[in-house]
Amino acid sequence: MISTVYAVLFYVATVLLIVGTGMKVLKYARTPILLKIPVSPAPRTKRGVVLRMLREVLFFESLFKSNKWIWIFAYLFHYGMALVLLRHLRYFTDPVWWWVALIQPFGILAGFAMFAGLGGLMARRIFQPRIRYISNPSDYLMLALLMLIVFSGYSMKFLAHTDIIALKAYMLGLMRFQIGDLPTTLPLLVHLASVATLMIIFPISKLMHAPGLFFAPSRTMVDNARDKRFVSKWARNLPPLPEGIPTSEEG
């Protein structure tokens, strides 16, 4: 019974995540950019923009320049999570890819980094008056949900041991649309439910910042307005303006 509920949950969550995010991304891509609005320091070439975005993604460059504390916590969290996610590939691959096997111990450590980062961000949200002022319930809950995911994940390892082999069999089964038996320890159920929740809310929440980053005209546009005329598809339909100077207005 629980196996089936979780199977349905994961299928639904996956569909919502992919379709929802895909639709949003499509919407962003289809919305016209009106004007050239790159913000300094703006590269003059496409190559420069690619490098700029790489620095943003790899190093969180702007955040590093603007706030070191948030940068440290955000970096620990995001890159911790990246490693943790990669580590989790072992539950979906058989045989496990060699490099996934290689990063297993780092993935375990990365979970702590992720948790520390989340804790730091949560602490700032609670104790820094400026950030508390701009926070809504969902902002706290999002961090809490992520912390719950990490916590329940570690519980399986350190508190209530879960049959990982059975879990992997279940997951591999789901990928072939076969519903097997899910081990029903509490930490695992919590872990999986919270991950599914995160997947579901992804496209309808601020988590869209991840794909959104690549659609921010202030960062993705090339600073070459004088060299190359830019006209948005929206502006092409505007009525033409007169070419000459109206005589009545001439001094």
Next chain:
Amino acid sequence: MAPLDKKADDDKFMDNPFVIPPLECGASLDTDTFKAYPEHNEALGFPGELLDNWKEVAIAKMGELAKRNRAFQVYLDTCVKCGACTDKCQYFLGTADPKNMPVARQDLLRSVYRRYYTFAGKYFPWLVGARDLTKEVLDEWYTYYHQCSQCRRCSVACPYGIDTAEISMAAREILDSVGVGQKYCNEIIAKLKKTGNNLGLNPKALAATLEDLEEDLEDETGVAVKIPLDVKGADILLITPSADFFAEPHIDGLLGYAKVFHSAGVSWTLSSYASEAANFGMFIGSYENMREVSWRIRQAAKDLGVKRIIFGECGHAWRVAYSFLNTLAGPFDFLDQNYPIPQHILEFTLDEIESGRLKIDKSRNDEFVMTYHDSCNVARGSAMGDKEGGQFDVPRAVIKAVCNNFHDMERDTIRENTFCCGGGGGLLTDDLMDLRIKGAKPRMTALKQVSDNHGVNKMAAICAICKTQFAKVMPKYGFEMDTIMSVHQLVANAVILDGQESDEAEEPTAEETP
């Protein structure tokens, strides 16, 4: 009438330009700017007064803008409330009002957008801070979106590049579309459509002013330096803010351009039809109005048959010129393609200096120890020259070429992190004087630092708004009003014209004469 800026007289400097004040909710809630009259709004194609069905119209407009403008759409969605921008706005640092923190300013609108256009906001408003659009919310928009100078300092700080200027422009457009305009901006745009400039200077008055200035130039130099107006067939059309015909120290900048053009031996002209560089259409976020204002420049250029367009010292005008003009009024295939279209006067002057065509006596500026205020719209919304960062380096190169003493202010208050002067984005109006004084606080503090440490006694800028703002605000901080200078004022001081009667012993310049 009581003077408008009385309450800010006792404002003091900060310990450093980045001191974050403790939050004071509502501190600038009653700082409001005058609303436009019906005739101002109507001249711009907006309803004269608040519509009866304003709520529906506003909500629909918001949706329309999100569909039309990717920046607006993406910026509404992607903020994670990390807080990195919260200490970046000069108006927050100056007023301590938390709604002047960039993210909080965005949220005034984002919260309403969420309520009507997102799943979470429609069904779980309390969870994501979504709220209904009410008259109070509309008033709050009017108040706080007119405490943003659209300077983009927060956008540089944001990990996702979210640009509060875009949100603030959209908010003003929504307000305009329901009949709530700002007097300062809308009156000026209406005036420009009638007379060709923000000032309302008619061609006859403009011609008289220029003649007067020519007289001054000849008195000063003994050389007949011309400031031509409406000369058909001239090579260069100069587009400069109308403040350059009116205010101090702007006029000194204009005299500087005239001297540079004279020395360079080029033919140039001003236009009485397009006698304004500024484009307030940007401030109110109205693409259509911005396009109409820009279009005049194209018309004038075609009508006069010029080959090049050069812009004078004006901050947001240069953003519109550099980044938008080609889009709004292009293509400029009828101009000489060997020059940048448009070109900045500083690019032109630097070329003249570097090629050695301009004769400079730097010592004439020896009484000045200069610093340079990067104007926000030039710094973050445009560029100069052909190298990245040219908008920072070209002005400094010109200043250093005509001045012996130069010191930059604190690193995080200049270049891409420059503070707005406090009067940009349609806030340069007397009814916002209190806000302008507070918004200038970080810049004034940075100036005080270099003044104390390096003996800096003048600050140069290349924006009409910056110049007016500082001339007004500096006295409140104990600086003389003429502490602010035009960059081309320095150029004008140092340049030696051929045949100029020198006030000092002439150094060997004879080799220059053929």
Next chain:
Amino acid sequence: MAAYDVNGTAVEHDEEGYITNLSDWTPELADVIAKAEEIEMDDERWAVVNFLREYYEEYQIAPAVRVLIKAIKKSMGPEVGNNKYMYELFPYGPAKQACKIAGLPKPTGCV
């Protein structure tokens, strides 16, 4: 709208004290506006106001500060005709405050 009271007659002005109907101006009104601005009119200030009105008559706009100063310098001498002194006469700026007293519209733009 608010109004100035000139010997019992109301003269309308806008939020900032500029009169809305320029033909309402009289020398008595100038005194009333000046008082509201906490300024006492004297010969020097009258010279400025009169020049502004003459200039406006011809050009339908206020003169540039520099043009004003040059004219005052000619008529009243360099002690009066200089930027600093103008701001002593009209602390809120010769352009704006003197225009208000002279019954001219407010100069707009980046000034």
